[in-house]
Amino acid sequence: MARLLLQGALRRPRAAGWAGVLLLSCILAACGGDDDTQPLQLRTLSNRADLVSDGDVLMEIVPPSGSSANALKVTVGDRDVSSAFTRTSSGRILGLVTGLAAGNNTVRASASDAATAHIVVNNSPRSGPVLSGAQTQPFYCATSTPQAASGNVPQTAPSGLAGTADANCGIASETKLYYRTTAAAPAGGCSLPDPFSNTTLAQPAAPAVQCWKEYTPGSQPADMAAAVTTDAGVTVPFIVRVERGTMNRGIYDIAVLFDPSKPWTPTAPQAGWNGKVWYTFGASTGQPRRQVRPDNSNRWPLQEEQLKRGFLVAANSMTDSSRNSNRISMSETVMMMKEHVIDTYGLVKFTIGTGCSGGSINSNMNLSTMPGLLDGVITSCTYPDSETTAIEVGDCSQLVEAYQKPQMLALWTGLPQATINAKKAAINGHPDQTGCQAWFNFFGSNGKAGLYNYxxxxPADTATGVITQDATPTNNCELPNSAVYDPANPVATASLPRCNAWSWAESLWGKVPGSPAARETRDNTGVQYGLAALLNGMITPEEFVTLNEVVGGFDHDSTPTAARAAADSDALATAYRAGIVGSGKQLAKGAIIDLRGWDDSTVNRPPSLPAAAALGIHHQWFSWAIRERITRDAGDAGNQVLWRFAATGLSAPGTLSLEALQTMDQWLTSLVTAGGSGTVESRVRAAKPANARDFCILTTDATQSTKVYDQSACDADPFLKPAASPRQVAGGPRAEDILKCQLKPLIQGDYPAGVFTGSQFARLQAVFTGGVCDWTKAGVGQQAVASPLTFKSGPGGTALGNPPVSAQD
Known part of the structure; x- marks a missing residue:
């Protein structure tokens, strides 16, 4: 479909998908063939030829040596699309092929002095899916204005778009221009409310500080900010073009510097764009069944530093972890978005992903599940992935409940509360008891499949840890309670939506045979909770035995059980093969800067940190877990940089975030410029700038500006030294990527002599009838990563294989 220029603004009647020129991996790029054997080559540039979406794809025609490609003819089936191709200033022959039908399309090219060749392009709909398998249903589309809940239909979220959603939640795209005003940005960054709020039916008030206002082409507002000079040295008005549309059932925003007086085509972009993409991922984790806009925490007005340097900023609600915990569908959405960027705006030099908490999970998951989509990531509040983070969430939830059971309370009767809490901390592996309590409060109910009482x-009684329960039930689908599965009435509600992460991603995991429940990876069979605490004398043998007797497990509904939880073997294999367990091998292929802030407790905080700034769940050891995995799988972690700080909590002090952007920009620019034929891993490490090295800022540093490179000095700071997890206290590795351990016999000789009485050991044998974890062995189902996988043929996935290439007719 042709691009139309209206009032100098780039317009598209519809928007495409996006994936891109993948600079780090041919796995997700159309790498083409060998000029010696292909008289004429056709290459898809915006995505692999078999993963194209939305009916268009940017392509290149490469003539054989000596050919001038005169009388070039390009067809799609019987349709002539030759006019779409042009020779760029660099001499390349590029063209946007549009109007692709669903499924396979044969694109053929010929020239007077070259033989004819063709390539088959497989096109999927803009609404998806491409490779993530069947989309979860039901799913409720956003509306131009919010609609109140009615019966089993939830309240709809406002789309911020004028159009009406189709059956697949597709809504017509819109573009607007905004100019930066002269107003100073508030402390929290500029905001720009959409016409409607995500969470209320009322229209919000305008922001007190209007950093951005809508721009009318040709006007010169009195409060327009000065022109900006990009990192490429191009000076342009501080005007941003914002495109909003839908992709893979998510709502997206794309923002980039734009001169309304000049044209823009994908083969001739405006000079204000530096060719770089800044992709933001939203935080938290969830699986609600409603279409919404991107999370407020990653909206484009908050990315002002990136915009004025010339970056294109992109976000999609289906890549916000709070809205989509299917990590393959999430990465697929990034692929489609990147393809759309290339088809619409032009070739991409490199892409940086960024996010905190759940946003860090999605940054790392892109590296692990579909290497090459992102060239580098800048993360904060970092976790490696959701499956292994769920180990600590599950363990903490079980332990918080166990500490309140009569058997444990009886053992601790009469002890000072400080002593009891020190025992809990030793079992948990955390600085104090509040880390597990925080996990229990924030995400302990996230695995609930249906109705539950929270x-x-x-938070005001973290000392005793007494648990209270809400009287009113709720669910994790954001649906009316009458519309979801009810564990108390399992037969009658078996066909209703299940609301945990594994059912949301049922296309990956599949169902438990004979059950509506999805297969899942949670497991605590054989785990000896508090083992290190026992061995170092922090808890008594009786406390150890009793704890492991009462801690129990849970079923697929997250209902507590006396027996330990057992993972589904097929799900374990899928998690490792697909890279859903963050793979050190794949993570080693990207440049990583980890802004490692502090959030290990809600009560024992750095003196400068207010209580409201501590959540207590973003434990520092997760960054070291990632380092352990990369080192183990790739030989070293030379691609991962840790910048540690604590006095400011999770927020980087001073200009550290900006320095991370500048350092990553330098790193990836060097990588792209250098090229080379070595492995991706070696090229990433060779391109690493000198200032990309580990350091910390000590908590006692009043100015929070002095970088300390002595790691032993960093570790001596009590707020900078990483702690551990309940599973590590139980003997597990710091990498924490063993979802289910292999078992070994329970042998009294494995413990110090005389530690248990005969009765106590007999009780342990009754708990661990199948044995205890053997941490010297790989986990059950743990195997080499094979990502990227495609799930088009069903759960479990199959290897994607090599990308299609052109062939001579």
């Missing part, structure tokens, strides 16, 4: 520890 249980939590009162």
């Amino acid at each position: 249980r939590h520890v009162n």
Whole structure:
């Protein structure tokens, strides 16, 4: 479909998908063939030829040596698309092929002095999926204005778009221009409310500080900010073009510097764009069944530093972890978005992913599940992935409940509360008892498949850890309670939506045979909770035995059980093969800067940190878990840089975030410029700038500006030294990527002589009838990563294989 220029603004009647010129991996790029054997080559540039979406793809025609490609003719089936191709200033022959039908399309090219060749392009709909398998249903589309809940239909979210959603939640795209005003940005960054709020039916008030206002082409507002000079040395008005549309059932925003007086085509972009993409991922984790806009925390007005340097900024609600915990569908959305960027705006030099918490999970998951989509990531509040983070969430939830059971309370009767809490901390592996309580409060109910009554520890009573329960039931689907599965009435509600992450991603995991529940990876069979605490004398043998007797497990509904939880073997294999367990091998292929802030406790905080700034769940050891995995799988972690700080909590002090952007920009620019034929891993490490090295800022540093490179000095700071997890206290590795351990016999000789009485050991044998974890062995189902996988043929996935290339007729 032709691009139309209206009032100098780039317009598209519809928007495409995006994946891109993948600079780090031919796995997700159309790498073409060998000029010696292909008289004429056709290459898809915006994505692999078999993963194209939305009916268009940017292509290149490469003539054989000596050919001038005169009388070039390009067809799609019987349709002539030759006019779409042009020779660029660099001499390349590029063209946007549009109007692709669903499924296979044969694109053929010929020239007067070259033989004819063809390539088959497989096109999927803009609404998806491409390779993630069947989309979860039901799913409720956003509306131009919010609609109140009615019966089993939830309240709809406002789309911020004028159009009406189709059956697949597709809504017509819109573009607007905004100019930066002269107003100073508030402390929290500029905001720009959409016409409607995501969470209320009322229209919000305008922001007190209007950093951005809509721009009318040709006007010169009195409060327009000065022109900006990009990192490429191009000076342009500080005007941003914002495109909003839908992709893979998510709502996206794309923002980039734009001169309304000049044209823009994908083969001739405006000079204000530096060719770089800044992709933001939203935080938290969830699986609600409603279409919404991108999370407020990653909206484009907050990316002002990136925009004025010339970056294109992109976000999609289906890559926000709070809205989509299917990590393959999430990465697929990034692929489609990147393809759309290339088809619409032009070739991409490199892409940086960024996010905190759940946003860090999605940054790392892109590296692990579909290497090459992102060239580098800048993360904060970092976790490696959701499956292994769920180990600590599950363990903490079980332990918080166990500490309140009568058997444990009886053992601790009469002990000072400080002593009891020190025992809990030793079992948990955390600085104090509040880390596990925080996990229990924030995400302990996230695995609930249907209706449940929320249980939590009162934040004002972290000392005793007493649990209270809400009287009103709720669910994790954001649906009316009448519309979801009810564990208390399992037969009658078996066909209703299940609301945990594994059912949301049922296309990956599949179902448990004979059950509506999805297969899942949670497991605590054989785990000896508090083992290190026992061995170092922090808890008594009786406390150890009793704890492991009462801790129990849970079923697929997250209902507590006396027996330990057992993972589904097929799900374990899928998690490792697909890279859903963050793979050190794949993570080693990207440049990583980890802004490692502090959030290990809600009570024992750095003196400068207010209570409201501590959540207590972003434990520092997760960054070291990633380092352990990369080192183990790739030989070293030379591609991962840790910048540690604690006095400011999770927020990087001073200009550290900006320095991370500049350092990553330098790193990837060097990588792209250098090229080379070595492995991706070696090229990433060779391109690493000198200032990309580990350091910390000590908590006692009043100015929070002095970089300390002595790691032993960093570790001596009590707020900078990483702690551990309950699973590590139980003997597990710091990498924490063993979802289910292999078992070994329970042998009394494995413990110090005389530690248990005969009765106590007999009780342990009754708990661990199948044995205890053997941490010297790989986990059950743990195997080499094979990502990227495609799930088009069903759960479990199959290797994607090599990309299609052109062939001579």
